[in-house]
Amino acid sequence: xxxxxxxxxxxxxxxxxxxxxxxxxxxxxxxxxxxxxxxxxxxxxxxxxxxxxxxxxxxxxxxxxxxxxxxxxxxxxxxxxxxxxxxxxxxxxxxxxxxxxxxxxxxxxxxxxxxxxxxxxxxxxxxxxxxxxxxxxxxxxxxxxxxxxxxxxxxxxxxxxxxxxxxxxxxxxxxxxxxxxxxxxxxxxxxxxxxxxxxxxxxxxxxxxxxxxxxxxxxxxxxxxxxxxxxxxxxxxxxxxxxxxxxxxxxxxxxxxxxxxxxxxxxxxxxxxxxxxxxxxxxxxxxxxxxxxxxxxxxxxxxxxxxxxxxxxxxxxxxxxxxxxxxxxxxxxxxxxxxxxxxxxxxxxxxxxxxxxxxxxxxxxxxxxxxxxx
Numbered sequence: 001x002x003x004x005x006x007x008x009x010x011x012x013x014x015x016x017x018x019x020x021x022x023x024x025x026x027x028x029x030x031x032x033x034x035x036x037x038x039x040x041x042x043x044x045x046x047x048x049x050x051x052x053x054x055x056x057x058x059x060x061x062x063x064x065x066x067x068x069x070x071x072x073x074x075x076x077x078x079x080x081x082x083x084x085x086x087x088x089x090x091x092x093x094x095x096x097x098x099x100x101x102x103x104x105x106x107x108x109x110x111x112x113x114x115x116x117x118x119x120x121x122x123x124x125x126x127x128x129x130x131x132x133x134x135x136x137x138x139x140x141x142x143x144x145x146x147x148x149x150x151x152x153x154x155x156x157x158x159x160x161x162x163x164x165x166x167x168x169x170x171x172x173x174x175x176x177x178x179x180x181x182x183x184x185x186x187x188x189x190x191x192x193x194x195x196x197x198x199x200x201x202x203x204x205x206x207x208x209x210x211x212x213x214x215x216x217x218x219x220x221x222x223x224x225x226x227x228x229x230x231x232x233x234x235x236x237x238x239x240x241x242x243x244x245x246x247x248x249x250x251x252x253x254x255x256x257x258x259x260x261x262x263x264x265x266x267x268x269x270x271x272x273x274x275x276x277x278x279x280x281x282x283x284x285x286x287x288x289x290x291x292x293x294x295x296x297x298x299x300x301x302x303x304x305x306x307x308x309x310x311x312x313x314x315x316x317x318x319x320x321x322x323x324x325x326x327x328x329x330x331x332x333x334x335x336x337x338x339x340x341x342x343x344x345x346x347x348x349x350x351x352x353x354x355x356x357x358x359x360x361x362x363x364x365x366x367x368x369x370x371x372x373x374x
Contacts (some may be wrong), residue, residue, distance in 0.1 A: 001365075002031030004372055007086035009037045009077070009096040011062050015055065015116075016092075017043040023361050024052050025369075037080055055080055060095060061088055070099065073106055074236060077219040088371050091143075098139040105142040112370050113143040116281040116316075117303070124202035136161050143214040144371065149173050149281030152302045169367075173306070174280030175360030178352050181263070181291035187270050189337045194329065195269035196296075197285045198263055198276070200231045200239040205275030205299065205319070207239065211276075212326035213252045225273075228265050230258035266292045270340070271332055274298045275351055277319035282306050282355070290314075290351045293344035295335075297328045307355070313347035328332060 006027055010016050016134045017025070018034050022098040028034045028051060035053040038044070060334035061069045061075040069332055077100050081089070091100040097113040102110035142162055147169045148154040154170055157163050194213075198204045206227065213225045225349060231241055247253050256265065262285075267270075272289035274296065280303030289296055296314030298304040308314040315331055332340070 001027070001368065001372065002293065004087040005033040005035060006368065007035045007037060007055075007081075007084065007089045008092070009057075009089060009100045010092040011038065011042045011060060011096060012042040013047060016207050017046055020176060021052075023046075026361050026365070028052065030365075034185055035084060035086070036272040039075075041302065053060070055064045055084070058262050060332055062093075062095070062198060070095075074099040074103060077155045078106065078208045081107050081109060088112070088126065088368060090114060091184065095135075097143075100137045101139045101143045108374070110144050112145045112147060113140055113369075114147045114149075115157065116149060116174075117147050117153065117279045119200045123220060133160060135275065141168070143169070145169055145367070147171050150303050153281065161279055169362060169363075172359055173192055173287060173303075174284055174289040175357035176284065176291050176351060176355055176358045178348070181266070181288050181347075182213040183267070183293045185267055187293060189270055190341055192270050192271060192295075192333055192335070194223060196226070196273050197228040197265070197266060197288075198274065198283075199229050199235070200227065201235060201237045201278065202239060202260075203276065203278035205325075206275055208320060208322050208325055209336070210247050210252055211322040212329055214250075215322065215326045215327060216333075219253070219330075223332065223333065225253045225254055226265070226269060227253050228256040228262065234348075262288060263292075269292065270294065273325075273329065274304065275317060275319070275325050276304060287351055287355050290344075290347035291349045293341075295332065295340050296347060297325070297332060297342040299325075302320045308347070309350070313350055315342060337359050339342065 008016055016038060024034050029058060034057055037055040037057050038049055038055045039060050047054050057076060057314055059073040074151060086109060089104050089109055091097045091111060091113045093116060101111055101113055140163060146163055146167055149171055154168055196209055200206055244255055248255050271295045274286055276299060282303045286298060286307040286330060296308050298308050298316060299319040300316050302321050308316055310316040315328040317328045
């Protein structure tokens with residue numbers, strides 16, 4: 001592997017830094033030349049500081065539908081690949097997976113497409129999503145391999161895209177460093193502190209959570225509910241800032257803003273709530289919370305149910321259901337202290353056994369070695 005250039009292509013530098021920095025550092029330390037191609041954001045500089053080369057993509061429009069913009073992005077990737085001559089390319093999310101795979105195939109560069117969730121193409125039935133499926137069917141079979149983060153996504157792609165079994169591989173999520181996400185201060189259940197971390201999107205179940213809080217407060221329960229994560233104001237599913245501030249004014253939640261370090265917040269809370277109905281891969285926020293021995297309340301949703309075993313490591317609610325989520329939160333409030341502690345301990349055991357970052361990195365390293373030997 002030494003001296004080989006491994007290129008990662010994604011729709012944000014943020015996702016590469018937060019989900020795959022450990023992998024990239026491992027490859028860098030093994031002597032690989034590691035590069036990331038993504039639109040510039042604040043995390044581009046952080047990767048540069050970590051000795052990861054960053055290539056700024058100018059033409060990627062994550063939610064754009066203009067065919068001329070799509071063609072411009074494809075041409076940009078061709079130019080980048082011709083200039084940097086990577087030995088292997090990993091692509092993430094829909095547009096890099098489609099146009100990146102096609103560009104790599106045209107130049108004869110080995111490539112692996114990693115699907116991090118079904119996303120817009122599978123969650124909607126309109127002309128844009130149908131076109132996206134057609135492009136997937138055209139592009140993904142040209143990849144050397146296609147990786148998935150959960151079995152349900154894998155099954156959907158096999159059914160709708162027609163991928164051959166030998167090209168598909170299942171990863172145990174993005175992985176989590178359980179040595180970093182390790183509880184050093186015992187959980188305190190004197191007062192209940194519910195915590196949500198993630199983007200402030202309707203599809204992440206934020207409004208459902210707030211409605212559940214309102215219901216439980218009306219029934220006389222006392223607890224704190226904290227929301228942590230950035231306001232994705234360019235996303236059509238984003239919670240408007242005004243609405244978030246109104247919820248805070250009503251005393252329903254406390255909005256903590258965004259952070260680069262979620263650990264202190266996980267230390268202060270004692271139950272993690274993630275009521276997503278978004279098409280998840282395996283949510284890293286759930287892995288972080290479980291690794292910190294926090295009981296979890298989540299939904300019976302793709303990716304989420306991979307992490308939580310109902311009644312054992314957490315509680316599972318019906319997606320989009322305020323009453324179901326409120327019932328699970330009430331159930332947690334009425335658990336004994338020992339039951340809560342046991343739930344958190346079993347959650348960490350599950351994450352260590354099934355979702356450790358070292359397991360994910362070893363899969364990448366074996367696959368990279370095999371691809372480069374061809």
